[in-house]
Amino acid sequence: MKLPPLNALRVFLVAAEHHSFTKAGETLHLTQGAVSRHIQTLEAHYGLPLFVRQARGLTLTPEGVALFPAVRDAFSRIEAASEAISRRSRELRVKASPSIASRWVLPRFTQFRNRYPDLMVSLVTVTGFDPNFKSREYDISFQACETQEPGLIYHRLRGARFVPVASPDLFKDKPRPTMAQFMEYPLLHPSHEDQFWSQWFALSGMNPGNSIEAYAFDTLDLAITAASRGMGITLAEESMIADDLANGTLVQLSDVALVTSWAYYLIYPQELATLPSVIAFRDWALAEFSDTPPAPASSAQ
Amino acid sequence: MKLPPLNALRVFLVAAEHHSFTKAGETLHLTQGAVSRHIQTLEAHYGLPLFVRQARGLTLTPEGVALFPAVRDAFSRIEAASEAISRRSRELRVKASPSIASRWVLPRFTQFRNRYPDLMVSLVTVTGFDPNFKSREYDISFQACETQEPGLIYHRLRGARFVPVASPDLFKDKPRPTMAQFMEYPLLHPSHEDQFWSQWFALSGMNPGNSIEAYAFDTLDLAITAASRGMGITLAEESMIADDLANGTLVQLSDVALVTSWAYYLIYPQELATLPSVIAFRDWALAEFSDTPPAPASSAQ
DNA sequence: TGTTTACCATGCATAAAATTCATGGAGCAA
DNA sequence: TTGCTCCATGAATTTTATGCATGGTAAACA
Incomplete structure (x- = not known):
């Protein structure tokens, strides 16, 4: 494959659009002389003139006319592909x-x-x-x-560990409840399906009784938010309540943590790696x- | 229009085809290092890698895969147009x-x-x-x-001037004929249509008589060739018999020249100028x- | 008709870019 | 481990592009 000087082609394209070397130079942030030299390079490559220089403006020779759409199409093809690629690197x-x-x-x-x-x-x-x-x-x-x-x-971030938490306001002046006293408060369920409380009580060697179904939430977040507003005690994923524990919105009521079989992962397709x-x-x-x-x-x- | 570095694109194309910087370098008559730098330039432009460097060979990233056909098509478009243009400058x-x-x-x-x-x-x-x-x-x-x-x-080359010529062999040992004696020899007509002999005789103030239609040829050339072989006297365009006169194949029998109203031109379309x-x-x-x-x-x- | 104006071409100096060379390092294979 | 094959890279060099200033030409102007 023997290609003409590519940078000169770009200059040619702009010059052909403007019908002027001077204006092309302005567009390309080049001097008129530099444009002139690029065109000369290209004309030397082909061995024929691409422009007819007239005092009253520039005209394309028939060869220049033939070259123009090819260069325009070729560069716009590259431009489109480049644009698509660049966008992928700027968006996430x-x-x-x-x-x-x-x-x-x-x-x-x-x-x-x-x-x-x-x-x-x-x-x-x-x-x-x-x-x-x-x-x-x-x-x-x-x-x-x-x-x-x-x-x-897959990048494993952390296992899910659930611990019981509640708002300190829930207990007012009373002492914080022991595990056995949890059932005296509303137990908030962070899921409609998983039986976290049953599992947690089993882990603690206790019989949860009937009160377990009290309030169920769609998401872990909602249950935590509800608990932080004093609605009851919930099981919260440890990593989600660090801030709440730090600023006292929530207090942790036990060190017994329910460790699930699943974990949190960060996942992306191989081709985006x-x-x-x-x-x-x-x-x-x-x-x-x-x-x-x-x-x-x-x-x- | 913001285009990527075009020369780097060409190197990318070759490298992508070879799946190797080293082989691309050989193809492009560059060192491997130069290819590497071109690819780096291009990757820096896009802000993302185009190749996955593995010890066992080079692979394109998805972005490289997306870029490849665009570059290939674009350059082959340019190549095709360039080829067409170059051919016009080499053929005539x-x-x-x-x-x-x-x-x-x-x-x-x-x-x-x-x-x-x-x-x-x-x-x-x-x-x-x-x-x-x-x-x-x-x-x-x-x-x-x-x-x-x-x-x-139109470039005017010369007017057409016809003078009578014949092979010296036609006259053997006899003296060359005067105008008046032309009719004793076969008169060769270099055209079926134009009445060159009639016009020439009229120019000389003579009455051609009946013998004028003797031999008619399609072209000036054929009449001259026939005359040079001793078939008779023909009217020949001056510029066409210079060689024959010089080497004695033909002799000019009179200085009276028939000057036609038309002339020989060299002609070409303006767009090929x-x-x-x-x-x-x-x-x-x-x-x-x-x-x-x-x-x-x-x-x- | 002489003058102005708008453009492109070009010699020369300089800045920028490409390229080479030599070397280093990483991953695979024997 | 040892070689081998490739790609990356620092530094020097060559090549190329660019700017600047100037010159030349043809049209437009007055």
Whole structure:
């Protein structure tokens, strides 16, 4: 393949559009002389003139006319592909469940955005387990899961550990309840399906009785929010209540932690593993949310 | 329009085809390091990797995969247009009537070809007046004509002047005939239509009588050839018999010359005026065939 | 008709970019 | 482990592009 000088071609394109070397120079932020030389290079390559220089303006020779649309089309093709590629490196859609979104991601999201101000990062909140990267609705996902699918890269963030918490206001002047006294308060369930309280009581060697079904919430987050408003005692995932415990909105009522069989993962498709935006978010998320020392960036996958 | 570094794109294309920087370097006559740097330039431009460097060979990232066909298509578009343009500058088809072809052009054609060995120049011989450049069968034409059409550039080469010639063998030991004695020999007519002999005799103040229709030929060339073989006396265009007079194949029998109202022209379409091949042939032909001092190349049109 | 104006071409100096060379390092294979 | 194959990279060099200032040409102007 023997191609003409490509940079000269671009200059030719602009000059042909403007019918002027001087204006082309302005457009390209070049001097008129530089444009003239580029065109000379191109004309020397073909061995024929591409422009007819007249005092009253520039005209294309028939060869220039033939060349023009080819160059225009070729460059616009490259431009379109480049634009598509560049956009992918500037945009990142993060998926998280509502609980993870509000308890993990959102509190630290601006920190990430500040570190990468050029990145258009958006948070997609979806309920339920649906690692559907094929639909391209999101690029990277926080996900609680037990199994792994091929084609996806999983980074384990932490196991889920549930501990009982409540608002200190719930007890007013009374002493904080022992496990045996939990049933005197409303027990908030962070899920409609999983029997966290039953499992937790079994772990503690107790018989939960009938009061377990009191209040059930859709998400872990809602149950925690309800508890922090004094509605009762809930089982909360440890990593989601650090702030609440620190500022006293919630108090932890027992050290007995229910450790589930599943864990939280950061997941993304293998084909996005080379995207700087994905790499940047992954490294940040691992450092922020993992309960293990973050691996060096280069060996993270 | 913001385009990626174009030379780097070409290197990317070759590297992507070879799945190897080293082999790409060989193809492009560059070192491996230079290829590496071009790819780095391109990756820096996009802000993301285009290749996955593995010890066992190079793979394209999804972005590289997306870029590849666009670059390939774009460059092949440019290549195709360039090829078409270059071919036009290397090829030239010259049209001439059989007489002009054999008497003017062919004797000096190799001289022109030797001066421009890279030019693929061909001679198209067409009988009759047909300045049809629209059909693109030829690029430049030797033509005898009286009127000029718009869109075509005419260079007058010379007027047509006919003088009587014959082979010296025709007269054996006899003295050469005077005008009055011409009728004792066969008179060869270089045309079926034009009454050159009648006009010539009228010019000489003589009455041609009946013998004028003796032998008629299709072309000037054929009549001259016939005369040179001793078949009779013909009227020959002066410029076509210079060689024959010089080497004694023909002798001129009178200084009376029939000057026609038309002249020989070199003709080509205006839109080919910038082609170097046309310019080269025009300048050469004007110098070779014109009866006037050739104008400087720059002002020839 | 002489003058102005708008453009492109070009010699020369300089800045920028590409390229090479030599070397280093990483991953695979024997 | 030892080689081998590739790609990355620092530093020097060559090549190329660019700017600047100037010159030339042809049209427009007055």
